Amino acid sequence: MRVPQWAFHLAIFLAFLAEIRGFLMEIKCKLWAGNGYIGDPSDCQAWGFCQDNKLIDRNGCNEGLLYNFRKGTCDKAADVMCHSNLAEICTNLQLGYYAADPANCRRFVKCDAIDDPIWGDCGEDQVFNNKLQRCVQETSGCPQDNICSYMKDGSFMGDPNSCQGYYKCHNGFAIEMNCSTGRYFNRKSGNCQSWLPDYCSKDDEIAPETPLSTNFHICSKYYQRDLSGVQLLPDLKTCYGYYACTSELDLGRWSSCPWGQHFEWWSQRCGEPKDNSCSYDRCGNMNQLKVTTINTGCREYTVCQNYRSRRSEKCPEDFPYFNEISQRCTDKFPNHRVCYMDG
Ligand SMILES: *[C@@H]1O[C@H](CO)[C@@H](O)[C@H](O)[C@H]1NC(C)=O
Numbered sequence: 001m002r003v004p005q006w007a008f009h010l011a012i013f014l015a016f017l018a019e020i021r022g023f024l025m026e027i028k029c030k031l032w033a034g035n036g037y038i039g040d041p042s043d044c045q046a047w048g049f050c051q052d053n054k055l056i057d058r059n060g061c062n063e064g065l066l067y068n069f070r071k072g073t074c075d076k077a078a079d080v081m082c083h084s085n086l087a088e089i090c091t092n093l094q095l096g097y098y099a100a101d102p103a104n105c106r107r108f109v110k111c112d113a114i115d116d117p118i119w120g121d122c123g124e125d126q127v128f129n130n131k132l133q134r135c136v137q138e139t140s141g142c143p144q145d146n147i148c149s150y151m152k153d154g155s156f157m158g159d160p161n162s163c164q165g166y167y168k169c170h171n172g173f174a175i176e177m178n179c180s181t182g183r184y185f186n187r188k189s190g191n192c193q194s195w196l197p198d199y200c201s202k203d204d205e206i207a208p209e210t211p212l213s214t215n216f217h218i219c220s221k222y223y224q225r226d227l228s229g230v231q232l233l234p235d236l237k238t239c240y241g242y243y244a245c246t247s248e249l250d251l252g253r254w255s256s257c258p259w260g261q262h263f264e265w266w267s268q269r270c271g272e273p274k275d276n277s278c279s280y281d282r283c284g285n286m287n288q289l290k291v292t293t294i295n296t297g298c299r300e301y302t303v304c305q306n307y308r309s310r311r312s313e314k315c316p317e318d319f320p321y322f323n324e325i326s327q328r329c330t331d332k333f334p335n336h337r338v339c340y341m342d343g
Helices: 005-022 025-031 086-091 218-222
Strands: 036-040 043-051 054-060 065-068 073-076 098-101 104-110 126-129 134-137 156-158 165-170 173-178 231-234 241-245 252-256 262-264 269-271 290-292 300-305 308-314 321-323 328-330
Touching (some): 036 065, 086 098
Antiparallel strands (some): 043 054, 165 173, 231 241, 262 269, 290 300, 321 328
């Protein structure tokens, strides 16, 4: 029998759907900022092994055992929960039924419309239950498959549809998170960074935000009432700008540190960038070609261009530490404050 052309296209479309909706192990490895075992969303007995964002091995548990994703071992079938993907779920549901988003079971969609979805939202602490066809109180993660199903607790997964978003996994449940202003999620390290990661296209680049010269809310939000006098608050967009507030009712007025300095909230002054682990773009407000990359214990440096971070590079093994003052990798730990703090 000749297979009609439409069936061929449908098969490709379904494979495509499975890929973006079902989170195959290859996709999970690509999104997971970690190495080790993961469960196979298409087979409860199977597991995979991720390394450097690639699936390098896959196998199955012995007869009668299922893969337990929380422990990373094969366990008795009765003790292990099993999930499936949205395309599969919909084929098993009646016409006109709704299904939860596999990436985020707080929202749901009509199965007839998964290629052009209009999402319904369950609201706070609620998740969509496909069986009951309604939102229920969230108690132990998603009632069905999602991006964190079969992932160990504490895993960080990049959002496949965004360069800033990521998920923190707990009990197979995905908690949605975003990097702070102007930063991107790194699917290798699990940190947020100021430069565009390899997997993002130039179109995903966020134009740097210029802080407003006055800010209505910052004083009322962050001015510490138990202290008095002028308080300087970070602008939450750059490493070198700050707002001055004289009271919680004040309008915050923006100022910049002198050229070559970054703002230190804890000391309420501008200081040397090397003593300041700011999580915004560390290339700003100074003429450096390289700056220390935060979260690396001074083992990596960020290459700057036009006062913006472009990429991060590791120091070589025999000169493992980057010194921001000498602008070189050295064998001596520089003991700058930026080496100790994470952000
Ligand atoms: C993350 O950012 C996106 C896009 O701006 C937004 O739609 C989403 O609600 C944010 N999520 C969280 C948890 O802040």
